[in-house]
Amino acid sequence: MRRIISILMENEAGALSRIVGLFSQRGYNIDSLTVAPTDDESLSRLTLTTEGDEGTIEQITKQLNKLVEVVKLVDLTEGAHLERELMLIKLKAVGAQRAELKRTTDIFRGQIVDVTSTLYTIQLAGTSDKLDAFVEAVNGVPIVEVVRSGVSGLGRGDKVLSL
Amino acid sequence: MELLSGADILIRSLADEGVDVIFGYPGGAALHIYDALYRQKAVEHILVRHEQAATHMADGYARVTGRVGTVLVTSGPGATNTITGIATAYMDSIPMVVISGQVQSHLIGGDAFQETDMVGVSRPIVKHSFLVKKAEDIALTIKKAFYIARTGRPGPVVVDVPKDITNPANLFEYRYPSSVKMRSYTPVLRGHAGQIKKATEEILNAKRPIIYAGGGVVQGNASELLRDLVHSLGCPVTSTLMGLGCIDSADKQYLGMLGMHGTYEANNAMHNADLILAVGARFDDRVTNDPEKFCPGARIIHIDIDPASISKTVRADIPIVGPVEQVLTDMIEAVKQLNIVPDKTAQDAWWKTIEEWREIDCLAIKPTESPLMRPQQVVEMLSKVTNGDAIVTSDVGQHQMFAALYYKYNRPRQWINSGGLGTMGFGLPAAMGAKMAFPDANVVCVTGEGSIQMNIQELSTCKQYNLPIKIININNQALGMVKQWQDLHYEKRHSHSYMDSLPDFIKLAEAYGHVGIRVDRYEDLEAAMIECFSMKDKLVFMDIYVDPNEHVYPMQVAGGTIKDMVLSKAEGS
Numbered sequence: 001m002r003r004i005i006s007i008l009m010e011n012e013a014g015a016l017s018r019i020v021g022l023f024s025q026r027g028y029n030i031d032s033l034t035v036a037p038t039d040d041e042s043l044s045r046l047t048l049t050t051e052g053d054e055g056t057i058e059q060i061t062k063q064l065n066k067l068v069e070v071v072k073l074v075d076l077t078e079g080a081h082l083e084r085e086l087m088l089i090k091l092k093a094v095g096a097q098r099a100e101l102k103r104t105t106d107i108f109r110g111q112i113v114d115v116t117s118t119l120y121t122i123q124l125a126g127t128s129d130k131l132d133a134f135v136e137a138v139n140g141v142p143i144v145e146v147v148r149s150g151v152s153g154l155g156r157g158d159k160v161l162s163l
Numbered sequence: 164m165e166l167l168s169g170a171d172i173l174i175r176s177l178a179d180e181g182v183d184v185i186f187g188y189p190g191g192a193a194l195h196i197y198d199a200l201y202r203q204k205a206v207e208h209i210l211v212r213h214e215q216a217a218t219h220m221a222d223g224y225a226r227v228t229g230r231v232g233t234v235l236v237t238s239g240p241g242a243t244n245t246i247t248g249i250a251t252a253y254m255d256s257i258p259m260v261v262i263s264g265q266v267q268s269h270l271i272g273g274d275a276f277q278e279t280d281m282v283g284v285s286r287p288i289v290k291h292s293f294l295v296k297k298a299e300d301i302a303l304t305i306k307k308a309f310y311i312a313r314t315g316r317p318g319p320v321v322v323d324v325p326k327d328i329t330n331p332a333n334l335f336e337y338r339y340p341s342s343v344k345m346r347s348y349t350p351v352l353r354g355h356a357g358q359i360k361k362a363t364e365e366i367l368n369a370k371r372p373i374i375y376a377g378g379g380v381v382q383g384n385a386s387e388l389l390r391d392l393v394h395s396l397g398c399p400v401t402s403t404l405m406g407l408g409c410i411d412s413a414d415k416q417y418l419g420m421l422g423m424h425g426t427y428e429a430n431n432a433m434h435n436a437d438l439i440l441a442v443g444a445r446f447d448d449r450v451t452n453d454p455e456k457f458c459p460g461a462r463i464i465h466i467d468i469d470p471a472s473i474s475k476t477v478r479a480d481i482p483i484v485g486p487v488e489q490v491l492t493d494m495i496e497a498v499k500q501l502n503i504v505p506d507k508t509a510q511d512a513w514w515k516t517i518e519e520w521r522e523i524d525c526l527a528i529k530p531t532e533s534p535l536m537r538p539q540q541v542v543e544m545l546s547k548v549t550n551g552d553a554i555v556t557s558d559v560g561q562h563q564m565f566a567a568l569y570y571k572y573n574r575p576r577q578w579i580n581s582g583g584l585g586t587m588g589f590g591l592p593a594a595m596g597a598k599m600a601f602p603d604a605n606v607v608c609v610t611g612e613g614s615i616q617m618n619i620q621e622l623s624t625c626k627q628y629n630l631p632i633k634i635i636n637i638n639n640q641a642l643g644m645v646k647q648w649q650d651l652h653y654e655k656r657h658s659h660s661y662m663d664s665l666p667d668f669i670k671l672a673e674a675y676g677h678v679g680i681r682v683d684r685y686e687d688l689e690a691a692m693i694e695c696f697s698m699k700d701k702l703v704f705m706d707i708y709v710d711p712n713e714h715v716y717p718m719q720v721a722g723g724t725i726k727d728m729v730l731s732k733a734e735g736s
Contacts, residue, residue: 017283
């Protein structure tokens with residue numbers, strides 16, 4: 001089952017490599033990973049998505065918690081949560097396809113952020129499913145390049161991951 | 164406030180942390196630190212012959228004392244040579260701090276001479292590691308390193324120190340912190356009271372309970388408490404390889420070691436139990452056999468300081484995360500408070516069954532046609548001659564299992580071995596670390612002709628520091644455990660498991676300035692051993708030739724339940 005694990009950790013050199021190393025060392029998967037400092041510059045927030053059965057996820061969260069630089073973590077998928085991923089996708093856009101792509105982009109509430117005579121670069125934010133659906137919807141249009149940020153997220157309502 | 168160089172701050176911090184001995188080897192990046200060592204007396208330095216041995220010595224010292232073992236090495240090869248020792252300590256949760264020199268900060272990343280990314284290389288086998296960035300951080304980093312190494316589930320911590328920050332030309336204010344708090348590291352101090360009560364109720368209501376005690380009992384200084392609990396419950400207790408000594412082996416309720424080479428009664432009692440109280444043990448694959456088939460009828464209570472050890476391989480019904488010492492104290496109290504009278508009839512029936520298993524006498528040394536001495540006899544004799552009172556370290560292989568099964572341990576921290584990583588070459592340096600800690604104790608290294616050669620250079624260190632340990636080399640002229648597996652699983656194809664062209668160990672011991680005694684016949688063994696132990700101030704190397712065809716039994720059948728085992732060679736082949 002897909003899980004989103006969000007980690008508050010010390011913003012120190014080497015902390016990220018410990019987390020990534022733990023996954024490779026123990027044979028766990030990382031599907032996506034995103035990390036940046038928070039409003040408190042001594043802390044970084046890392047969000048990763050992984051797959052595994054209940055026992056594996058339990059081990060992953062326990063092993064992560066053991067890392068000295070990990071302050072706190074939460075499995076967002078255990079409760080109501082918001083998740084967002086950003087995608088920049090560069091598509092071949094010529095002739096009639098230009099109008100069609102514009103329409104599809106609007107439907108998905110994306111923006112065309114760069115234009116050449118033959119290309120559109122489209123920015124889209126949403127759940128990973130939504131981004132997948134967009135890629136599916138423009139099926140047939142040649143994709144030149146795709147970059148995705150990986151998932152970020154937080155709990156809905158009062159649920160907060162902080163010190 | 165005092166002004167000191169980074170190097171002096173480092174050594175002063177160790178002294179203020181209470182470090183009395185440090186095991187190490189100098190080199191370029193560590194020279195400022197070594198100069199600081201030279202100019203003080205509080206910390207004694209033991210010069211090893213190979214950095215791997217330094218880590219095992221610090222490890223042995225830590226295991227017998229419960230204190231943090233400390234190592235000092237240089238960058239590059241000095242640092243990488245410690246890796247096996249760090250991994251050994253990591254697998255057995257041994258508190259250790261390894262300080263490695265590093266090339267100057269501005270050279271890091273440029274492939275400088277003797278540069279290795281020590282923090283990176285050691286990352287998967289440390290509890291934590293630090294690369295010290297500036298001299299002002301040294302004291303606090305050392306404080307944190309020792310705090311992390313010894314608290315919670317103990318483990319090794321690496322502190323990598325670039326040469327420039329130890330430069331004697333630059334002076335800094337020195338103050339050693341009296342305590343340290345880290346928001347991201349808060350070891351559990353108490354087990355959950357409700358869980359402890361619930362667990363105690365289940366134990367008291369069980370019909371066929373057993374206590375499965377591991378290295379955490381020894382490490383957590385809870386052996387006395389475990390004995391109290393065992394005696395107040397009247398139930399059987401078994402120990403892992405790492406837990407040996409937490410219960411006196413003469414205790415009537417003790418069933419011996421469990422697992423791959425465990426006793427018939429211990430493994431059968433586990434398999435048939437209706438309740439298992441696991442204390443500081445981690446359901447290792449050398450215990451469980453196939454975890455899917457593990458003890459099908461048992462409710463499992465698991466006490467451990469490390470939440471990640473709980474339900475890792477075998478699901479716990481009642482998990483208790485906390486220090487074994489505190490949890491057992493509360494459990495003993497709960498036994499008194501709860502006023503539940505255990506079912507006497509059930510308990511008697513349980514013991515009756517266990518006694519039947521015991522009668523098999525699975526460790527009896529069965530006669531063979533061979534006139535050669537048996538390795539089991541050697542360990543039995545060692546136990547007799549030393550009154551079961553020596554500190555025994557071992558290397559890895561058949562001799563390790565014989566030393567575990569046939570020596571009569573009576574106290575914790577008496578049996579020292581590399582259980583998790585299974586490191587050959589561990590025994591001799593570990594014995595040296597133990598002897599440093601307890602100069603008046605009999606310290607014995609039970610080894611084999613394979614293992615001893617993996618760190619035999621330390622005989623030189625023993626001479627330099629006058630460490631009169633006793634080496635019992637159980638010489639079967641083969642890598643016995645490898646050979647045993649080849650006998651059983653590879654149709655006796657002994658691929659590279661024999662030791663051709665062995666050295667003359669007696670001459671070798673003498674060359675290093677020690678005493679060597681060779682024994683070939685069992686009839687000569689007792690007198691030779693008595694002679695060996697009468698030489699109080701000499702390191703004696705006993706080279707004892709034994710039957711090369713002996714196997715370790717009992718032995719579990721791979722892929723079966725914990726009780727599926729073979730008891731003798733006749734049965735096994």
